[in-house]
Structure formats: C-alpha cells, structure tokens
Amino acid sequence: QVQLQESGPGPVKPSETLSLTCTVSGGSISSYYWSWIRQPPGKGLEWIGYIYYSGSTNYNPSLNSRVTISVDTSKNQFSLKLTSVTAADTAMYYCARMVKIGDTGHSFDYWGQGTLVTVSS
Amino acid sequence: SYELTQPPSVSVSPGQTASITCSGDKLGGKYACWYQQKPGQSPVVVIYQDKKRPSGIPERFSGSNSGNTATLTISGTQAMDEADYYCQTWDNSTAVFGGGTRLTVL
8 A cells, every 4th residue: 555654844934945755664665646735724625746757747827936846766765846835835745645547637645644744024 | 616506405205215406517527425414513424425324324325326416315214314414526626515415304
C-alpha cells in the first residue's frame, strides 16, 4: 500500500519561502507523476503542480512564477518550494500520486494526510 | 481560465439517490473525476475517467459525463456518505477542481 507523508518546518513569515517534502513509502517513486494540492481553511482544493520521476514538471499558471517542485528518487521524496508567500497561501498542503491517462484522464489516487502551513508574522 | 461549477449543497434522505452535478464548458469532451472528503480527512477518489470506480469504492457510487455536465450519483445513500464532494478535470494541462458540494444525509 502506497503511503505519502508531508513534512515541513512549520509556520512561515510573509515574503519568505514555504518548503515542504513528501516522502513516499510502500512503493517506488519511479514511473509515476507526483503532485501538490492545497486547501485553504474552509475552502476548496487548488492544484499546485506535478513532477514526473524523471524531473519534468507542470505548474498551475496562477502560481507558476513562485513554484518549484523537485524530486529525489534516491530518497523516494519530492518537494515543494513556494516563494514570496502571503496570508493567502495559508492552507492545508497535500501531496498526492497522480495517474496519468491520455490528455484529461489523470486522477489523484493516493494522498498524504496533509500538513497545515500558516503564513503569519 | 477553465471553471467547474458545483451546487454548494445537496440534501438526501437515507436510502434515496443523491445526484451532484458539475458544469463546465464542453466538459463532456474531457474526462471528469470525483473526490470525497470527510471532515478532517484527505480527499479520496470515488470516480475517475467519468465512470470508473477504484477498487474498494462501493457500487452505489456511479458517474456520467455528457455535454456540459458531469454527474456523480449515489444510489441508496448511507449516513457514511455525508461529505464534501469535488469534481475535477484537466484543461490545457492544468488540473481544475470544482468548488465542492456538501452532501447532507438527513
């Protein structure tokens, strides 16, 4: 059973960089796509971006200029960096495995439990 | 940017059929999937590629997608189905989620 676990340093101050890591266990990170999705408190889901195990990435245009997703296959981990954060970036951040099918058939089949990141001075 | 529209809330009596809609321009020409999220939990995919059920998802969950609307149908709704439901598709290589529908079983 694939399991994902988010980890990060905790609260972030405005204008700083949010950094999170997702550790994949119970399966290899290879041959799959891996994604970050966030959910502000009491609100809906927002896709941040995905990375293939080979390193190719695709980001949400609304966050593209501030987002970097990277992968470390030796550690079975992938990571998120979001720069210049504001209070609007306060959210539960989930990592998820993405199954890619055709052009629009992709879905997120395994999710981490999520980690709440608060942006506050 | 592409948008998916869901009703904020749907109510259903136990044992009855609940239908949750998701509207988007020419959505029927794309694949849709549905996620269930219970309070304090991570989302779980209940329908993918319009109508396929992952293993472990009860048969009472079904999906359809045509024209501008995708629909999640829950037959014989149970109290445990009370949750938020999100539709999702892809447009120009960008994942798009609907705003979510709170299903109340009362």
